[in-house]
Amino acid sequence: MDQKRGRYHLNTPSSSENLGQIRDFVGEIARKAGFTEEYVNKIQIAVDEACTNVVQHAYKGMIPKDIDVLVEVNSDKLTVTVSDQGRGFDPHSFPPLDMNAYFANLKRGGLGIYLIHMLMDEVEFMINPGRKNSVRMVKFLHPVESSERKQNQKILLEKSRERKRHAVSE
Amino acid sequence: MDQKRGRYHLNTPSSSENLGQIRDFVGEIARKAGFTEEYVNKIQIAVDEACTNVVQHAYKGMIPKDIDVLVEVNSDKLTVTVSDQGRGFDPHSFPPLDMNAYFANLKRGGLGIYLIHMLMDEVEFMINPGRKNSVRMVKFLHPVESSERKQNQKILLEKSRERKRHAVSE
Amino acid sequence: MAEFGVERKDVNGVSVLYIKGYLDAHTAPEFEQAIRQLLNEGRYKIVVNFKDLSYISSAGLGVFMGFIEEIRNNKGDIKLSNMTDKVFRIFDLLGFPSLYEIFQDEQEAIEKF
Amino acid sequence: MAEFGVERKDVNGVSVLYIKGYLDAHTAPEFEQAIRQLLNEGRYKIVVNFKDLSYISSAGLGVFMGFIEEIRNNKGDIKLSNMTDKVFRIFDLLGFPSLYEIFQDEQEAIEKF
Ligand SMILES: Nc1ncnc2c1ncn2[C@@H]1O[C@H](COP(=O)(O)OP(=O)(O)O)[C@@H](O)[C@H]1O
Numbered sequence: 001m002d003q004k005r006g007r008y009h010l011n012t013p014s015s016s017e018n019l020g021q022i023r024d025f026v027g028e029i030a031r032k033a034g035f036t037e038e039y040v041n042k043i044q045i046a047v048d049e050a051c052t053n054v055v056q057h058a059y060k061g062m063i064p065k066d067i068d069v070l071v072e073v074n075s076d077k078l079t080v081t082v083s084d085q086g087r088g089f090d091p092h093s094f095p096p097l098d099m100n101a102y103f104a105n106l107k108r109g110g111l112g113i114y115l116i117h118m119l120m121d122e123v124e125f126m127i128n129p130g131r132k133n134s135v136r137m138v139k140f141l142h143p144v145e146s147s148e149r150k151q152n153q154k155i156l157l158e159k160s161r162e163r164k165r166h167a168v169s170e
Numbered sequence: 171m172d173q174k175r176g177r178y179h180l181n182t183p184s185s186s187e188n189l190g191q192i193r194d195f196v197g198e199i200a201r202k203a204g205f206t207e208e209y210v211n212k213i214q215i216a217v218d219e220a221c222t223n224v225v226q227h228a229y230k231g232m233i234p235k236d237i238d239v240l241v242e243v244n245s246d247k248l249t250v251t252v253s254d255q256g257r258g259f260d261p262h263s264f265p266p267l268d269m270n271a272y273f274a275n276l277k278r279g280g281l282g283i284y285l286i287h288m289l290m291d292e293v294e295f296m297i298n299p300g301r302k303n304s305v306r307m308v309k310f311l312h313p314v315e316s317s318e319r320k321q322n323q324k325i326l327l328e329k330s331r332e333r334k335r336h337a338v339s340e
Numbered sequence: 341m342a343e344f345g346v347e348r349k350d351v352n353g354v355s356v357l358y359i360k361g362y363l364d365a366h367t368a369p370e371f372e373q374a375i376r377q378l379l380n381e382g383r384y385k386i387v388v389n390f391k392d393l394s395y396i397s398s399a400g401l402g403v404f405m406g407f408i409e410e411i412r413n414n415k416g417d418i419k420l421s422n423m424t425d426k427v428f429r430i431f432d433l434l435g436f437p438s439l440y441e442i443f444q445d446e447q448e449a450i451e452k453f
Numbered sequence: 454m455a456e457f458g459v460e461r462k463d464v465n466g467v468s469v470l471y472i473k474g475y476l477d478a479h480t481a482p483e484f485e486q487a488i489r490q491l492l493n494e495g496r497y498k499i500v501v502n503f504k505d506l507s508y509i510s511s512a513g514l515g516v517f518m519g520f521i522e523e524i525r526n527n528k529g530d531i532k533l534s535n536m537t538d539k540v541f542r543i544f545d546l547l548g549f550p551s552l553y554e555i556f557q558d559e560q561e562a563i564e565k566f
């Protein structure tokens with residue numbers, strides 16, 4: 001029995017009351033797969049964001065169907081696919097957020113997809129309105145340096161530190 | 171949003187390491203459905219027994235497939251169906267246990283199906299070897315008196331109390 | 341369900357909200373409600389103590405964004421304190437410390453008003 | 454994983470096993486192993502303290518059945534103590550109190566040897 005491989009599937013009604021259960025489900029698998037608590041939390045948030053989007057957007061004006069969460073564990077990575085059968089959307093219509101502009105506007109919301117990108121190593125959307133809309137998120141157990149993403153994240157973190165210093169010196 | 175209705179579906183590899191996750195899953199739904207902790211525990215044990223049987227017996231001599239757990243919540247009851255795609259078995263070949271004889275033999279095992287019957291209000295097996303073997307278990311939120319089962323349970327409880335007295339007076 | 345809770349303590353002109361448990365899209369409305377109540381009473385000086393908060397998603401972050409303009413327009417502020425590392429990391433990742441002052445300690449936050 | 458644990462204390466001729474967490478088909482082998490170890494050392498007077506056990510399924514009950522004959526053939530016994538109501542209920546439901554003595558308190562169980 002290899003604890004590091006396997007497919008886990010959870011399907012719940014599309015209701016925010018099930019977000020906790022989904023986080024527990026994903027968290028338990030991620031922990032067993034060997035992620036530290038810090039990364040378990042990151043994976044849980046990313047999955048929560050994807051499921052929150054299903055609850056809030058997928059079935060607008062439709063009879064709500066379910067949230068489908070598939071977790072695949074391999075020796076080197078964990079893949080979570082969150083799917084709905086809702087109206088779909090164009091994931092490319094959301095350009096990467098500029099957090100400075102975001103804060104200047106003082107608007108709320110619109111952070112979910114951005115956060116998913118920040119928290120996971122690979123993110124992919126597959127949209128088939130009314131049939132199956134999925135976001136597939138990958139987290140590697142032993143992340144390899146090199147990717148553009150890492151570079152981006154570093155820049156963002158630097159920005160965030162700058163802001164913090166700013167806040168403290170206020 | 172009606173917290174008392176809904177279909178929840180969990181699918182995991184057939185391995186004992188997933189029993190805890192399955193218990194958490196079922197427990198959370200039962201709790202939300204309104205069962206007290208005592209009954210949540212009973213439902214968890216019954217489901218655990220059914221899933222343990224899948225892990226230990228269903229795929230003997232086969233490539234293991236998965237454990238499938240479907241939970242349906244209605245306003246008056248919770249239904250859990252545990253299914254496998256294994257070799258199947260004849261649920262009628264296990265007559266109700268006589269616990270006195272059981273203890274006289276000092277053998278282990280063989281308690282699972284008996285326990286499921288003791289803990290749940292309705293139990294039904296559906297066997298299709300290699301395709302889908304299920305045990306469907308129902309627990310009512312507000313149990314109605316009257317059924318034969320209740321009567322049986324009372325007799326059994328009396329027996330158990332007798333034994334306890336016996337033990338204490340030893 | 342005991343998944344989220346909020347308690348309030350008024351210290352002179354400042355109100356402290358103690359949030360505990362899981363702050364997500366399901367529980368955010370309860371937190372929103374508690375802040376709305378403060379604003380209804382004209383209390384715009386708010387400290388949120390995160391000591392017992394174990395989880396936050398963007399729906400939780402959104403609550404802070406949703407009120408900050410109204411609060412600052414009324415010469416108030418929301419200051420945050422006592423975050424666990426886990427919760428701070430997500431605030432930090434999104435740069436929230438540029439918009440909200442975050443303190444180690446509730447008392448510090450209160451005194452900053 | 455911290456889902457099950459067993460610790461041991463020897464009090465003169467009696468060995469006490471403290472079990473904690475979840476005792477199911479996954480963790481039963483660990484508990485079995487601890488009892489097997491006692492028998493290997495010729496220690497047949499065993500008290501199992503259930504204080505921190507939060508869950509038991511029939512796989513856990515099976516461990517007790519699996520050793521009782523060997524233990525009693527060697528003039529020993531397994532006595533049980535400090536069960537929570539939740540765990541006791543399942544022992545009771547199956548009539549285990551007719552085969553095993555169950556005590557409120559570890560000390561009582563030890564003194565019964
Ligand atoms: N599963 C989905 N189904 C339909 N629309 C979605 C889905 N996920 C995201 N969206 C769309 O993408 C937008 C951006 O999502 P997100 O970044 O999470 O921010 P928010 O949910 O706060 O608007 C949503 O407003 C919605 O229009």
Ligand SMILES: Nc1ncnc2c1ncn2[C@@H]1O[C@H](COP(=O)(O)OP(=O)(O)O)[C@@H](O)[C@H]1O
Nearest residue numbers: 223224227228256258259279280281282283284
């Ligand atoms: N899902 C299943 N697939 C195949 N056989 C099963 C399954 N569930 C139960 N059985 C059979 O029923 C028997 C009795 O099960 P049970 O009462 O749980 O006791 P135990 O598992 O300890 O033998 C098992 O030994 C097995 O032969």
